[in-house]
Amino acid sequence: MYQxxxxxxxxxxxxxxxxxxxxxxxxxxxxAKDNRxxxxxxxxxxxxxxxxxxxxxxxMMLSSAAYPYKADWPFFAQLAAMTNVxxxxxxxxxxxxNQKRSVMISGGNAPMIIPKTYHPDEEAYIAGGxxxxxxxxxxxxxxxxxxxxxxxxxxxxxxxxxADGKLYLLPGLHxxxxxxxxxxxxxxxxxxxxxxxxxxxDDLHAALKAMRAAYPDRYPLSDRYSMPPNPxxxxxxxxxxxxxxxYAGWSYQHATWDATASTFVYTGAxxxxxxxxxxxxxxxxxxxxxxxxxxxxxDAAQQKFASGKSFVISTNAQTVTDYRKDIAKIPGATxxxxxxxxxxxxPTLMGVRTENGVMISSKARESKNFVAMMQFIDWLxxxxxxxxxxxxxxxxxxxxxxxxxxxxxxxxxxxxxxxxPNAPKKLNADYGFSNGVxxxxxxxxxxxxxxxxxxxxxxxxxxxxxxxPLPPPAPLTSEEREQVTLWETGLKDxxxxxxxxxxLGQRPLSEWDAYVGELKAKNMTQYLDxxxxxxxxxxxxxx
Amino acid sequence: MTAVQAxxxxxxxxxxxxxxxxxxxxxxTGVVVVTLYPFVNVVARSFSGEDYIRSGQVNLVPRGFNLTxxxxxxxxxxxxxxxxxxVVYTVLxxxxxxxLTTCYAYVLSKRRLRGRGLLTGxxxxxxxxxxxxxxxxxxxxxxxxxxxxxxIVLPNAIxxxxxxxxxxxxxxxxxxxxxxxxxxxxxxYRTLLRVVLPLSKAVLATMVLFYxxxxxxxxxxxxxxxxxQDLFPVTVYLRNLIAGATSGSDNTTASDTALQIAxxxxxxxxxxxxxxxxxVYPFIQRYFVSGVMLGAVKG
Numbered sequence: 001m002y003q004x005x006x007x008x009x010x011x012x013x014x015x016x017x018x019x020x021x022x023x024x025x026x027x028x029x030x031x032a033k034d035n036r037x038x039x040x041x042x043x044x045x046x047x048x049x050x051x052x053x054x055x056x057x058x059x060m061m062l063s064s065a066a067y068p069y070k071a072d073w074p075f076f077a078q079l080a081a082m083t084n085v086x087x088x089x090x091x092x093x094x095x096x097x098n099q100k101r102s103v104m105i106s107g108g109n110a111p112m113i114i115p116k117t118y119h120p121d122e123e124a125y126i127a128g129g130x131x132x133x134x135x136x137x138x139x140x141x142x143x144x145x146x147x148x149x150x151x152x153x154x155x156x157x158x159x160x161x162x163a164d165g166k167l168y169l170l171p172g173l174h175x176x177x178x179x180x181x182x183x184x185x186x187x188x189x190x191x192x193x194x195x196x197x198x199x200x201x202d203d204l205h206a207a208l209k210a211m212r213a214a215y216p217d218r219y220p221l222s223d224r225y226s227m228p229p230n231p232x233x234x235x236x237x238x239x240x241x242x243x244x245x246x247y248a249g250w251s252y253q254h255a256t257w258d259a260t261a262s263t264f265v266y267t268g269a270x271x272x273x274x275x276x277x278x279x280x281x282x283x284x285x286x287x288x289x290x291x292x293x294x295x296x297x298x299d300a301a302q303q304k305f306a307s308g309k310s311f312v313i314s315t316n317a318q319t320v321t322d323y324r325k326d327i328a329k330i331p332g333a334t335x336x337x338x339x340x341x342x343x344x345x346x347p348t349l350m351g352v353r354t355e356n357g358v359m360i361s362s363k364a365r366e367s368k369n370f371v372a373m374m375q376f377i378d379w380l381x382x383x384x385x386x387x388x389x390x391x392x393x394x395x396x397x398x399x400x401x402x403x404x405x406x407x408x409x410x411x412x413x414x415x416x417x418x419x420x421p422n423a424p425k426k427l428n429a430d431y432g433f434s435n436g437v438x439x440x441x442x443x444x445x446x447x448x449x450x451x452x453x454x455x456x457x458x459x460x461x462x463x464x465x466x467x468x469p470l471p472p473p474a475p476l477t478s479e480e481r482e483q484v485t486l487w488e489t490g491l492k493d494x495x496x497x498x499x500x501x502x503x504l505g506q507r508p509l510s511e512w513d514a515y516v517g518e519l520k521a522k523n524m525t526q527y528l529d530x531x532x533x534x535x536x537x538x539x540x541x542x543x
Numbered sequence: 544m545t546a547v548q549a550x551x552x553x554x555x556x557x558x559x560x561x562x563x564x565x566x567x568x569x570x571x572t573g574v575v576v577v578t579l580y581p582f583v584n585v586v587a588r589s590f591s592g593e594d595y596i597r598s599g600q601v602n603l604v605p606r607g608f609n610l611t612x613x614x615x616x617x618x619x620x621x622x623x624x625x626x627x628x629x630v631v632y633t634v635l636x637x638x639x640x641x642x643l644t645t646c647y648a649y650v651l652s653k654r655r656l657r658g659r660g661l662l663t664g665x666x667x668x669x670x671x672x673x674x675x676x677x678x679x680x681x682x683x684x685x686x687x688x689x690x691x692x693x694x695i696v697l698p699n700a701i702x703x704x705x706x707x708x709x710x711x712x713x714x715x716x717x718x719x720x721x722x723x724x725x726x727x728x729x730x731x732y733r734t735l736l737r738v739v740l741p742l743s744k745a746v747l748a749t750m751v752l753f754y755x756x757x758x759x760x761x762x763x764x765x766x767x768x769x770x771x772q773d774l775f776p777v778t779v780y781l782r783n784l785i786a787g788a789t790s791g792s793d794n795t796t797a798s799d800t801a802l803q804i805a806x807x808x809x810x811x812x813x814x815x816x817x818x819x820x821x822x823v824y825p826f827i828q829r830y831f832v833s834g835v836m837l838g839a840v841k842g
Contacts, residue, residue: 325597
């Protein structure tokens with residue numbers, strides 16, 4: 001058996017120690033001298049990134065059911081030709097992406113690039129040290145910095161920083177708040193009853209009443225998007241909430257920033273939240289909103305709308321085209337996606353401009369191609385050219401014209417969502433473009449280019465509304481987060497459960513104060529203390 | 544016991560028994576309807592037009608009969624690749640499992656074995672405790688099994704429940720049979736192969752069925768340990784399809800347009816995936832016969 005001599009052992013130990021020291025000192029992009037293989041010497045906004053030699057980066061690849069991952073997509077071939085980068089993909093079914101991501105990262109097997117991560121999912125991996133603090137390396141990403149500056153997005157990005165002031169996720173960036181969800185209404189029914197398209201929630205209430213009067217046997221509004229453990233009708237709650245100034249439904253957030261008092265308050269206990277419940281409760285009480293809205297599966301709600309048993313339903317840009325097909329059998333039926341009805345805050349828009357993003361594995365920092373990788377990510381996800389490429393593909397092959405001057409059009413043989421729906425080839429499934437892994441965010445022009453005329457009108461109507469300022473950052477330390485998560489679980493369960501009871505009238509709203517007391521018993525006050533303390537700490541350290 | 548033997552053969556024409564039979568028939572018919580209805584509905588959907596499904600008009604009979612969806616699903620090469628994987632994994636994993644479980648169970652059924660309690664304990668322990676998800680993943684990765692068929696076959700090769708069932712079966716086998724075999728000069732292995740196993744067709748058939756069904760249906764270990772789509776079993780394909788169709792967007796600013804997978808495609812995939820494993824039942828059922836052992840030992 002081979003015996004390690006004492007001298008050899010010492011030498012090994014010393015070597016290991018040296019490595020550790022070297023490992024500690026490597027922080028910040030300035031030290032990345034040994035990691036520049038393949039990187040461009042001069043890389044700035046407007047430059048086409050091209051690695052100086054062929055490089056391969058490993059990447060986690062969400063394989064969507066609608067366009068399953070294919071290694072031979074023209075996207076990859078063209079990308080390699082343009083950038084000299086080959087992507088080695090770990091294909092993961094979209095259905096369980098997050099779980100596999102957790103296991104791979106925790107098991108030490110994570111690829112270098114980990115896209116499709118929604119804030120704050122990245123927080124789970126920070127303590128283990130598996131994820132790189134990308135904010136240390138932003139000087140390698142000129143396009144990312146440029147967009148932040150140009151679109152004035154520093155506060156948006158700051159909201160994603162951790163307690164150490166660092167960023168562990170490169171978020172997608174939208175130039176403007178993009179609002180997708182609203183209500184679809186049977187416009188022919190409105191016309192028959194002599195009603196205009198509802199502008200406010202009160203208008204909607206009146207319109208629903210008129211519909212009920214004309215068709216006393218049916219609920220005019222029967223909604224979908226009920227996903228346990230959320231309270232149900234989650235899109236509707238979210239949409240109504242946004243016009244009252246609270247994040248409700250599937251965008252529920254525990255803390256709401258009260259700008260006048262300069263403090264965080266608990267969303268589920270605010271007056272605005274109560275008003276939202278009050279409004280929906282009225283609709284249910286007057287038999288205008290189907291109580292099944294909060295429990296039925298999407299298919300059931302869609303079937304009611306399709307068969308004319310209901311006239312109003314939640315929608316996004318995509319689903320309204322499905323509804324249109326569904327109601328084609330009802331003579332004279334028409335449907336439209338209306339601008340979000342206006343609430344007590346007036347014509348405002350409540351939403352975030354950041355989007356799911358990319359994490360970098362800590363191991364990638366040790367790669368000799370690290371700098372090239374950061375430049376590549378910057379180009380593909382954040383440069384104008386990269387974003388157009390990821391979304392629309394190759395000019396002359398998949399599209400014609402240009403996004404900038406509004407002449408953009410898909411080639412007639414290529415279809416995507418509402419554009420060229422009958423085309424023989426699909427932009428995502430057959431070419432690999434408009435893939436949710438690579439294509440998101442960007443300028444409003446780029447976003448608008450994807451909409452058919454109807455949705456474009458909706459977006460233009462929404463873009464006139466004023467965006468509500470973001471809450472200030474209040475990042476928690478990992479110990480605080482652990483504690484807060486426990487409280488949040490109990491609070492959220494209770495809020496969800498009581499929300500439904502209030503809306504359905506199983507509990508009268510006169511018991512609101514008792515309910516707030518119950519929330520306090522579930523550590524609401526302690527929760528707010530921690531969040532407000534975190535906010536003050538961040539202000540002091542980084543503000 | 545004597546009372547049972549004294550009864551004449553055939554059903555007793557008593558009133559109580561007739562009532563019992565009638566209620567039995569009603570209850571069982573109810574169970575059959577409840578279990579069969581969803582499946583018949585899925586089959587009907589798979590042959591129906593998309594419009595009829597969406598407007599909820601499909602129940603037991605297909606409406607707008609067409610085969611386009613079948614053609615579409617069958618023309619996806621990935622579906623067939625994954626399908627082939629499922630067949631290969633199921634056959635191989637079942638074979639390995641049967642061999643290992645039989646060996647383990649037979650050994651444990653011998654009372655004269657030293658350390659028998661410990662060996663049983665080792666197996667039973669894993670029923671209640673396991674390393675957890677990530678340690679398992681690290682273990683399988685460390686053994687170099689990721690992206691190999693070994694990751695599917697080996698970690699779940701022995702199901703402790705099946706092992707205990709089989710052990711109990713072997714224990715109930717008359718010791719005289721094996722003694723007779725020993726007198727005739729058979730060693731342990733040949734006793735197992737020539738005497739015990741031929742008499743254990745019932746339990747073997749049960750085990751084959753249990754293992755085959757569970758491997759056919761399983762998706763999690765494949766999902767966890769395989770990183771390439773051309774290695775996935777069809778269950779992972781199916782799961783992605785169904786989840787993609789039901790999980791809308793949970794984020795108001797999500798840029799992925801909501802996935803719209805036609806309901807008929809889901810139905811077709813479900814039918815195609817579950818059909819083969821259901822066809823296995825009738826072939827295995829004839830082995831579910833009791834009384835194989837009847838008359839093997841006299842006196």
